[in-house]
Amino acid sequence: MSRFGRSGPPPIRDTYSLLVLNITFRTTADDLFPLFDKYGEVVDIYIPRDRRTGDSRGFAFVRYKYEDEAQKAVDRLDGRLVDGREMMVQFAKYGPNAERMYRDDHRGRDSRRRSRSRSGDRYGRDRYRERDHHRRSRSLSASPDDYKRRGRDRSPSRSRSRSYSPDDDRKGGRDSLSPARRSTSRSPRKTPPPRKTPPPREGSPARRNDDRSPVGRNDDRSPVRRNDDRSPGSRSPST
DNA sequence: GTTGAGCGTT
Numbered sequence: 210m211s212r213f214g215r216s217g218p219p220p221i222r223d224t225y226s227l228l229v230l231n232i233t234f235r236t237t238a239d240d241l242f243p244l245f246d247k248y249g250e251v252v253d254i255y256i257p258r259d260r261r262t263g264d265s266r267g268f269a270f271v272r273y274k275y276e277d278e279a280q281k282a283v284d285r286l287d288g289r290l291v292d293g294r295e296m297m298v299q300f301a302k303y304g305p306n307a308e309r310m311y312r313d314d315h316r317g318r319d320s321r322r323r324s325r326s327r328s329g330d331r332y333g334r335d336r337y338r339e340r341d342h343h344r345r346s347r348s349l350s351a352s353p354d355d356y357k358r359r360g361r362d363r364s365p366s367r368s369r370s371r372s373y374s375p376d377d378d379r380k381g382g383r384d385s386l387s388p389a390r391r392s393t394s395r396s397p398r399k400t401p402p403p404r405k406t407p408p409p410r411e412g413s414p415a416r417r418n419d420d421r422s423p424v425g426r427n428d429d430r431s432p433v434r435r436n437d438d439r440s441p442g443s444r445s446p447s448t
Numbered sequence: 449g450t451t452g453a454g455c456g457t458t
Contacts, residue, residue: 217457217458218458226455228456230452230453234451257456266452266455267451267452267454268453268455270456301456303454303455
């Protein structure tokens with residue numbers, strides 16, 4: 210997988226993790242390796258992937274051996290066009306281990322200032338301030354589906370337990386007929402669906418007991434509506 | 449087939 214070559218993450222002695230964001234979903238560690246390796250010694254590169262789909266999340270972690278090299282890579286690779294997309298390189302913050310905290314300037318390699326009139330602010334990450342968008346659409350869209358599917362295959366015993374719940378029961382029953390019915394009334398207009406052939410419950414070959422829902426009957430009942438009609442005209446003053 | 453802010457182990 211994203212492993213660099215060994216069957217596991219290398220020991221974190223003094224390696225610094227860089228977070229690469231804004232990379233294409235098809236970019237792999239192998240693609241970033243030659244890019245980052247050119248600026249310093251890359252210890253390992255890891256790209257978190259989705260366990261359901263297996264696709265990369267769009268960001269990768271590049272582990273450098275020295276901070277100065279990592280910093281250099283950040284300045285050089287940050288904003289670099291990769292696969293047609295600009296990848297943002299920055300030091301990892303929430304790493305599994307705060308290895309970054311161990312950064313010591315006395316190493317000697319830090320001779321060069323990290324500031325170096327870098328044009329970091331030039332791009333500015335604020336341009337993405339509109340992050341209000343969905344965080345992980347794929348994650349959310351796949352979650353419910355997975356759970357639902359498994360729930361069915363789960364075990365009949367569990368289903369029964371849920372059936373007892375009035376809420377679940379009603380939902381499940383309606384869910385089955387929901388899509389079908391909605392299709393008919395999918396008309397752009399607000400016209401109510403014309404009742405074709407009233408379903409004779411007695412002649413129904415299949416058991417449609419579920420159809421008999423108190424809600425449906427309630428729908429027919431519109432006490433409010435009647436009240437309204439009789440308000441304006443029917444109102445006949447006795448005196 | 450899609451997506452686009454963020455933070456990591458198969």
